Amino acid sequence: MDIQSIKNRFGIIGNSPALNHALNTAVQVANTDLSVLIVGESGVGKEVFSMIIHALSPRKHNPFIAVNCGAIPEGTIDSELFGHEKGSFTGAVDSRKGYFETVNGGTIFLDEIGEMPLGTQARLLRVLETGEFIRVGSSKVQKTDVRVIAATNRDLLEYTQQGDFRQDLYYRLSTVPIRVPALRDRKEDVPLLFRKFAADFAERYKTQSVQLDPAAQQMLINYYWQGNVRELKNIAEQISVLSTDKMITAETLQRFLPARNTSRSLALITAATGLSAPGPTSDFNTERDILYKLFFDLKKDMNDLKQMIFDVAHHQGYTPVDPSSNALVPVYNDGELHSNNGYSPNTPILLETNDHHEDVEETLFLADREKEIITKALKKHKSRRRDAATELGISERTLYRKIKEYDIKE
Numbered sequence: 001m002d003i004q005s006i007k008n009r010f011g012i013i014g015n016s017p018a019l020n021h022a023l024n025t026a027v028q029v030a031n032t033d034l035s036v037l038i039v040g041e042s043g044v045g046k047e048v049f050s051m052i053i054h055a056l057s058p059r060k061h062n063p064f065i066a067v068n069c070g071a072i073p074e075g076t077i078d079s080e081l082f083g084h085e086k087g088s089f090t091g092a093v094d095s096r097k098g099y100f101e102t103v104n105g106g107t108i109f110l111d112e113i114g115e116m117p118l119g120t121q122a123r124l125l126r127v128l129e130t131g132e133f134i135r136v137g138s139s140k141v142q143k144t145d146v147r148v149i150a151a152t153n154r155d156l157l158e159y160t161q162q163g164d165f166r167q168d169l170y171y172r173l174s175t176v177p178i179r180v181p182a183l184r185d186r187k188e189d190v191p192l193l194f195r196k197f198a199a200d201f202a203e204r205y206k207t208q209s210v211q212l213d214p215a216a217q218q219m220l221i222n223y224y225w226q227g228n229v230r231e232l233k234n235i236a237e238q239i240s241v242l243s244t245d246k247m248i249t250a251e252t253l254q255r256f257l258p259a260r261n262t263s264r265s266l267a268l269i270t271a272a273t274g275l276s277a278p279g280p281t282s283d284f285n286t287e288r289d290i291l292y293k294l295f296f297d298l299k300k301d302m303n304d305l306k307q308m309i310f311d312v313a314h315h316q317g318y319t320p321v322d323p324s325s326n327a328l329v330p331v332y333n334d335g336e337l338h339s340n341n342g343y344s345p346n347t348p349i350l351l352e353t354n355d356h357h358e359d360v361e362e363t364l365f366l367a368d369r370e371k372e373i374i375t376k377a378l379k380k381h382k383s384r385r386r387d388a389a390t391e392l393g394i395s396e397r398t399l400y401r402k403i404k405e406y407d408i409k410e
Helices: 001-010 017-030 046-055 077-082 117-130 154-163 167-173 189-205 215-222 228-242 250-254 264-275 284-315 354-364 367-380 384-393 394-407
Strands: 036-041 064-068 107-111 132-134 141-143 147-152 174-177 318-320 327-333 337-340
Touching: 001 017, 001 046, 017 046, 017 174, 036 046, 046 064, 046 107, 046 147, 077 117, 117 132, 117 147, 141 154, 154 167, 189 215, 189 228, 215 250, 228 250, 250 327, 367 384, 367 394, 384 394
Parallel strands: 036 147, 036 174, 064 107, 107 147
Antiparallel strands: 132 141, 318 327, 327 337
16 A cells, blocks of 8 residues: 555645655554554654554454553553452452453554553563563463554653663564654645645534635744644634634734744744754753843843943043942042043943842842752652652653752752
8 A cells, every 4th residue: 555545544644754754664564563662742643653553454353442551540550451350459349351451463552651650561561572461469371462552752762761661661662663753844744734624624613714825824834833733733723713714814823823932933042042943852941941041141241241331431530339339430540530531520320231130130040040949849749750840841851851950859
């Protein structure tokens, strides 16, 4: 089956080289029993790739099940995957088969595999290597023949270095890795996707399909799609339902796009700082670092400008009273007033830049403030990093890096 037929069958829109490469890899590996690790940001459509692999495999007539590892509580995930015996824990009023037992002969898709607890990872590794598992509360070894496809939006290799993911399981799962590109890495597909979504919503809500004028289309292409295809679909639905005009201008579109991180604002920041724009794996932390550098550069420029003004004033017969003052007073040599700058010698000169601003900036030094906030969040949540990261609005990986960077004692 060619790539275009697969796109038509599974509703995949786009012709970017990165997308086509991912699809080609999925087609090539489908006819084998190899484990596959699908890597990509949230919202890029990783589950669709797992369904493609199953549908083109010899197991296509057998069961397929998708399991979100991050949505199952840690205390019950073993029971969900491997089953349990009656009385094995409180509430186990009967024996129950797990997914690996019910999907025998088929395919199981483990989404967000990076959220799987370490104990469950050890059980999964045994299934992958021997096809054996044990129900919770049982001592009987059972066999299963299940193909495992895993997906993650995390950097699992970094997780292994932190001890949050088993290294042996990582290499066992990633026999064949498939990287699904982020939407901002295939900008040429954005107009096609929007047109498809707009047509679908017009049919659903019995309205005329919205269209973009050239300026709006360019704005859509340049937008930094952090939520990827899922976010684009949501925007298309909002416009289809809420816009009274069916020809969407850039001004109208701007009202629907969150001002969070449009490419225009990032372009201004990166141009000012000389840094590269965020890449496909960057997160909020990358953009924040750009802003920090911009603030520090502005502070340095202000300090240089202030020093230059003081130097010029001093040469013209005025000097600051003390380093913390913003006033200049005339200089007297041997009882004679020296002033050749045209200002009244009895009138102090007030500078618009004053050292009080610098004192405030020093006390609010961003790195110190960030360390203080992270420390408070960890203390509040009793060193539970996941909870602290959620409150701070950053990823757990970023929090771990910041703890090491600032040498924070938990």
